[in-house]
Amino acid sequence: MDGAQASMQINNLDIGGGATLATKSEAEVSENWVHLKFTHAGQEYAVELADSDRVFDLKEKLYTLTSVPFERQKILGLVKGKLPADEATIASLKLPEGKKFQLIGTPIGQEFKELSALEQPDIINDLDVDFSDPVAQAAFINDVRNIRKIREVASKLNVNVMNPLRPGKKLLVLDIDYTILDTKPLTSGALPPAECARPGLHEFLESVYPLYDIVIWSQTSWVWLETKLVELEMVGSDKNYKIAFVLDKTSMFTVFSIREGKKFQHHVKPLKVIWAHFPQCGPENTIHIDDLGRNFALNPGEGLKISAFKNCHTTEAMQDRELVRLGKYLVWLGKNVPDFRNTDHKNWKKIADLVPDGAPPGSA
Numbered sequence: 001m002d003g004a005q006a007s008m009q010i011n012n013l014d015i016g017g018g019a020t021l022a023t024k025s026e027a028e029v030s031e032n033w034v035h036l037k038f039t040h041a042g043q044e045y046a047v048e049l050a051d052s053d054r055v056f057d058l059k060e061k062l063y064t065l066t067s068v069p070f071e072r073q074k075i076l077g078l079v080k081g082k083l084p085a086d087e088a089t090i091a092s093l094k095l096p097e098g099k100k101f102q103l104i105g106t107p108i109g110q111e112f113k114e115l116s117a118l119e120q121p122d123i124i125n126d127l128d129v130d131f132s133d134p135v136a137q138a139a140f141i142n143d144v145r146n147i148r149k150i151r152e153v154a155s156k157l158n159v160n161v162m163n164p165l166r167p168g169k170k171l172l173v174l175d176i177d178y179t180i181l182d183t184k185p186l187t188s189g190a191l192p193p194a195e196c197a198r199p200g201l202h203e204f205l206e207s208v209y210p211l212y213d214i215v216i217w218s219q220t221s222w223v224w225l226e227t228k229l230v231e232l233e234m235v236g237s238d239k240n241y242k243i244a245f246v247l248d249k250t251s252m253f254t255v256f257s258i259r260e261g262k263k264f265q266h267h268v269k270p271l272k273v274i275w276a277h278f279p280q281c282g283p284e285n286t287i288h289i290d291d292l293g294r295n296f297a298l299n300p301g302e303g304l305k306i307s308a309f310k311n312c313h314t315t316e317a318m319q320d321r322e323l324v325r326l327g328k329y330l331v332w333l334g335k336n337v338p339d340f341r342n343t344d345h346k347n348w349k350k351i352a353d354l355v356p357d358g359a360p361p362g363s364a
Contacts, residue, residue: 039100157247159247162235271302
């Protein structure tokens with residue numbers, strides 16, 4: 001009997017062991033699979049997992065797709081609370097078909113130390129432009145090119161919402177670099193993230209969160225932005241506030257101004273880009289905090305300029321109380337001013353100094 005005949009006879013054997021083996025093979029083929037979607041660095045990906053796969057297998061697939069190693073992976077929105085250990089099965093997570101989540105983390109080879117000046121043109125160039133003149137404001141806002149650019153950016157923008165906007169809340173649009181963070185020592189690796197944060201950062205965000213949804217808008221690219229947020233523990237941690245969504249420099253565009261009689265070009269953060277996607281928000285309930293006034297050139301009435309935070313290792317910087325005062329002002333504003341258009345934010349420090357210390361978060 002040759003090998004082919006022997007194989008045919010073996011395949012045709014009708015015995016318990018053979019039947020059991022056949023049943024197992026069929027079970028493996030018909031195993032339940034779940035299809036998931038996730039975003040990373042502004043890109044959407046799809047991943048497929050079997051019920052018998054482990055959390056380890058999920059992380060391995062994320063690494064294959066994004067080059068983000070296991071130890072840097074922050075997985076947000078997949079399960080409630082902390083992600084189970086690597087040995088946990090996918091079936092135990094009880095994930096619905098089509099579940100969406102977010103991956104945050106820096107891919108191998110794209111660490112902070114490689115950040116070049118080209119990645120942060122507007123952060124390094126801290127020259128500002130004065131748009132307090134009503135004539136200059138009107139010229140910018142009514143410029144045909146600027147109006148068209150706002151429309152183009154808004155139409156292309158895909159907002160990855162991490163936490164939905166809550167009904168009835170105001171909107172706080174917050175810059176990062178030199179507003180709540182001394183960027184230079186963080187990107188160079190000279191100091192750990194916690195020492196680069198502006199004093200009182202988390203307390204500030206926790207104090208305003210009962211009244212405001214928080215949006216981060218940075219002039220850097222997405223990969224650096226999400227890394228900063230993770231290292232500062234603003235996302236993926238157990239703080240008593242949540243970030244609604246994040247925008248990077250791709251949601252900005254260049255405008256042309258005059259500074260001290262010379263032509264000057266810079267980026268702007270047009271709030272209408274956000275309002276186009278979230279019509280419940282507008283000039284009546286939105287405030288934009290930045291250390292560069294030129295960033296709200298198209299929304300001067302909604303902008304509040306604070307002092308830049310630099311040289312975080314110095315005694316003066318360690319005693320900085322800008323966020324304490326800002327938190328008091330924003331709480332007062334959110335509780336007492338139904339329409340922000342009726343308030344001139346230039347007086348914010350005077351108002352903050354009149355608000356008593358020790359008020360509970362979200363109170364006036």
